[in-house]
Amino acid sequence: MFDINEIAFKYHKQIINSAIESQDKSDIEIAKEYFKVLLREFNGSWFNTASFIGCSLSDLRILI
Numbered sequence: 025m026f027d028i029n030e031i032a033f034k035y036h037k038q039i040i041n042s043a044i045e046s047q048d049k050s051d052i053e054i055a056k057e058y059f060k061v062l063l064r065e066f067n068g069s070w071f072n073t074a075s076f077i078g079c080s081l082s083d084l085r086i087l088i
Contacts, residue, residue, distance in 0.1 A: 036062050037077050044083050052086060059087045 036058040043055030059073070066072040074081050 033062065033065065033076070040077050040087070041079065044079060044086060047086070056087050059084070 039051075039058045040055045040062070043051035062073050062076065063070070066076065070081055070084060074084055077084075
């Protein structure tokens with residue numbers, strides 16, 4: 025059986041990585057909302073969120 029949260033978080037991860045890679049302003053605005061969700065899931069830990077997404081902390085600066 026599928027875990028809905030796991031599927032959703034993988035989708036969030038994909039959206040964020042795409043926005044970081046493309047540097048497109050509209051993609052970044054959308055990714056910011058997904059990032060907020062993941063940040064809450066990881067109790068506000070930027071390090072744990074970055075580790076899950078598979079990017080560096082400096083990559084995440086684009087989302088602030």
